[in-house]
Amino acid sequence: MAMRWHARxxxxxxxxxITISDLSRRYESFNALDAISLDVGTGEFVALLGPSGSGxxxxxxxxxxxxxxxxxxxLRDGEDLLALEAQHRGIGMVFQHYALFAHMRVAExxxxxxxxxxxxxxxxxxxxQARVDELLRRVQLEGIGQRYPAQLSGGxxxxxxxxxALAIEPSLLLLDEPFGALDAQVxxxxxxxxxxxxxxxxxxxxxxxxxxxxxLEMADRVVVMNQGRIEQVGTPEQIYRQPRTQxxxxxxxxxxxxxxxxxxxxxxLPGLRVAGSLPAALEGREVSVxxxxxxxxxxxxxxxxxxxxxxxxxxxxxxTRATLFAAQGWxxxxxxxxxxxxxxxxxxxxxxxxxxRELTVFEQPTAGAxxxxxxxxxxxxxxxxxxxxxxx
Amino acid sequence: MAPGPxxxxxxxxxxxRPASWGATALRWLLIGAAMLCIGGLLLLPLLAVFIxxxxxxxxxxxxxxxxxxxxxxxxxxxxVAAIAVPANMLFGLAAAWxxxxxxxxxxxxxxxxxxxxxxVSPVVAGLIYVLVYGSYGWFGGWLEAHGLRVIFAVPxxxxxxxxxxxxxxxxxxxxxxxxQGSEEEAAARTLGxxxxxxxxxxxxPKIRWALLYGVLLCNARSMGEFGAVSVVSGHLPGLxxxxxxxxxxxxxxxxxxxxxxxxxxxxxxxxxTLVTLLIKRLLEWRHGDxxxxxxxx
Numbered sequence: 115m116a117m118r119w120h121a122r123x124x125x126x127x128x129x130x131x132i133t134i135s136d137l138s139r140r141y142e143s144f145n146a147l148d149a150i151s152l153d154v155g156t157g158e159f160v161a162l163l164g165p166s167g168s169g170x171x172x173x174x175x176x177x178x179x180x181x182x183x184x185x186x187x188x189l190r191d192g193e194d195l196l197a198l199e200a201q202h203r204g205i206g207m208v209f210q211h212y213a214l215f216a217h218m219r220v221a222e223x224x225x226x227x228x229x230x231x232x233x234x235x236x237x238x239x240x241x242x243q244a245r246v247d248e249l250l251r252r253v254q255l256e257g258i259g260q261r262y263p264a265q266l267s268g269g270x271x272x273x274x275x276x277x278x279a280l281a282i283e284p285s286l287l288l289l290d291e292p293f294g295a296l297d298a299q300v301x302x303x304x305x306x307x308x309x310x311x312x313x314x315x316x317x318x319x320x321x322x323x324x325x326x327x328x329x330l331e332m333a334d335r336v337v338v339m340n341q342g343r344i345e346q347v348g349t350p351e352q353i354y355r356q357p358r359t360q361x362x363x364x365x366x367x368x369x370x371x372x373x374x375x376x377x378x379x380x381x382x383l384p385g386l387r388v389a390g391s392l393p394a395a396l397e398g399r400e401v402s403v404x405x406x407x408x409x410x411x412x413x414x415x416x417x418x419x420x421x422x423x424x425x426x427x428x429x430x431x432x433x434t435r436a437t438l439f440a441a442q443g444w445x446x447x448x449x450x451x452x453x454x455x456x457x458x459x460x461x462x463x464x465x466x467x468x469x470x471r472e473l474t475v476f477e478q479p480t481a482g483a484x485x486x487x488x489x490x491x492x493x494x495x496x497x498x499x500x501x502x503x504x505x506x
Numbered sequence: 507m508a509p510g511p512x513x514x515x516x517x518x519x520x521x522x523r524p525a526s527w528g529a530t531a532l533r534w535l536l537i538g539a540a541m542l543c544i545g546g547l548l549l550l551p552l553l554a555v556f557i558x559x560x561x562x563x564x565x566x567x568x569x570x571x572x573x574x575x576x577x578x579x580x581x582x583x584x585x586v587a588a589i590a591v592p593a594n595m596l597f598g599l600a601a602a603w604x605x606x607x608x609x610x611x612x613x614x615x616x617x618x619x620x621x622x623x624x625x626v627s628p629v630v631a632g633l634i635y636v637l638v639y640g641s642y643g644w645f646g647g648w649l650e651a652h653g654l655r656v657i658f659a660v661p662x663x664x665x666x667x668x669x670x671x672x673x674x675x676x677x678x679x680x681x682x683x684x685x686q687g688s689e690e691e692a693a694a695r696t697l698g699x700x701x702x703x704x705x706x707x708x709x710x711p712k713i714r715w716a717l718l719y720g721v722l723l724c725n726a727r728s729m730g731e732f733g734a735v736s737v738v739s740g741h742l743p744g745l746x747x748x749x750x751x752x753x754x755x756x757x758x759x760x761x762x763x764x765x766x767x768x769x770x771x772x773x774x775x776x777x778x779t780l781v782t783l784l785i786k787r788l789l790e791w792r793h794g795d796x797x798x799x800x801x802x803x
Contacts, residue, residue, distance in 0.1 A: 230707070278693075
């Protein structure tokens with residue numbers, strides 16, 4: 115295994131796991147965090163993903179010691195982290211707007227965490243200088259140590275903030291919307307770079323973002339948060355392929371939602387009766403049905419699927435996005451390759467036969483895990499007006 | 507003639523359409539009015555002070571300043587300022603820090619009350635201290651029983667001076683610190699800095715010019731205060747007369763050289779204030795960039 119680059123001289127490599135249990139933080143009128151529990155493994159890169167106000171930044175600030183929870187525990191390798199003052203936690207934080215010290219040069223910014231140490235632990239001047247140079251090299255900013263933050267671009271400031279946080283050899287690195295203030299192109303470039311750096315250093319990292327693409331692309335695991343609660347924890351693939359709650363299905367990726375009911379083992383949608391293997395427990399229940407646009411297959415002409423009218427066609431790069439309408443007024447999104455669209459000679463206002471390869475069914479009101487099933491084509495079934503579904 | 511490139515500022519200036527007669531007239535009228543006010547209300551009287559003070563030659567001037575009561579007044583003024591200004595600096599820092607960085611009940615009240623000394627007449631300010639600490643005031647009896655004298659003594663002068671000069675530092679700092687927020691302090695904390703390290707290495711450098719402005723203004727007001735100090739002083743020459751009170755007493759004293767002596771003292775007072783202004787100007791000139799960057803954002 116490659117040595118971590120900032121392993122201490124005594125070879126005591128600080129790699130830490132974090133255990134968060136039952137953490138709550140209440141502000142006057144709302145729960146910023148509501149009984150959060152989460153384990154972060156050593157060297158892991160975890161993304162906290164959620165809409166604004168979901169509590170991700172509050173969690174980060176509590177871990178950094180800048181906010182206090184009302185309830186709950188945080189352990190770092192078994193040690194009570196919350197008992198420590200922020201200044202003694204040794205946790206590196208990169209703030210959303212970087213919070214660089216405007217009156218200090220870049221090198222002074224990076225050296226700050228070393229210079230404020232007690233005399234006994236403070237490295238010598240030459241050592242600090244060497245460390246600053248090493249960090250500047252690491253974040254690819256050689257030669258700008260003597261500039262002031264105001265003279266840097268957004269991407270450069272972000273990297274200075276990162277170098278400053280890394281200078282204290284943090285046991286945990288916290289990044290609050292690290293790319294939030296950058297323009298789109300710089301963001302994409304920095305993503306891969308930051309991921310590589312984190313892997314090389316092996317520093318346990320928690321990273322807050324509201325950008326799902328960022329989270330899915332960079333993180334080992336994604337924590338989806340909503341209204342102060344954790345909706346789901348999983349690998350990017352699990353989060354996308356097996357969303358456990360309706361919120362996650364709706365928040366991650368593109369999806370369509372329909373209301374239906376299970377009657378005699380069939381899913382009834384307005385104007386449609388869908389066959390498939392459904393658990394008996396759902397019999398007679400109201401359900402929400404979710405599907406991804408790329409799961410909507412376009413059937414050959416004459417085949418039996420869902421007869422849907424193409425309402426809008428939009429070319430997005432290599433893909434074509436379509437909005438499909440049922441006669442009863444509901445709609446779903448579909449995504450096809452441009453070749454498929456050409457093959458079927460699709461245009462707006464034609465009616466096609468489409469069939470989702472996969473449907474995810476949530477019982478309403480939501481209870482328990484969702485059920486995923488493959489809808490069967492229903493030969494001979496009159497698709498319109500034949501059922502007496504609840505919405506017909 | 508081809509016009510210059512649009513982006514070129516100099517061409518803009520040169521190519522500016524001639525202003526209409528009315529606009530030109532207004533411009534000169536406003537500049538003239540401002541100059542007249544500064545000249546007539548500020549410069550001329552200031553000049554008069556020095557001319558009057560020196561009108562009968564240096565001897566009278568020197569005699570006026572050699573008077574032991576005058577010297578005591580100068581010492582007292584400097585003493586009072588030396589206590590009131592640092593106290594108000596600490597108060598201003600604490601108030602600005604609290605208002606900018608903390609959420610607490612009564613914050614808007616605190617913010618509003620800081621301006622009170624600007625709104626209240628200095629005479630009233632003096633009287634409230636008499637009412638509280640005077641012989642017949644709330645704590646007067648207790649203080650006298652313990653041999654402490656506030657009113658008609660130096661502590662009263664300091665209190666009254668602190669009252670009237672209280673807002674200057676806080677008012678300079680509050681908007682600045684509110685605009686700056688506390689993220690840099692938070693960052694410093696996560697990097698391992700303690701409270702004093704954060705204050706001296708992060709906060710103070712960010713606010714030093716505003717703080718200096720506030721202190722200079724506070725100092726000017728402290729040394730020049732008349733109304734509030736007059737009420738609590740008791741006008742004992744050589745004991746509780748500050749320089750402004752001494753000027754007033756000499757002026758109204760009815761001695762033959764009263765006018766000249768008063769002007770001699772007044773010029774000294776004006777000189778102290780002018781030195782303050784000069785320091786401020788000097789700092790602006792020396793550190794103009796830093797000032798523009800941090801103090802007046």
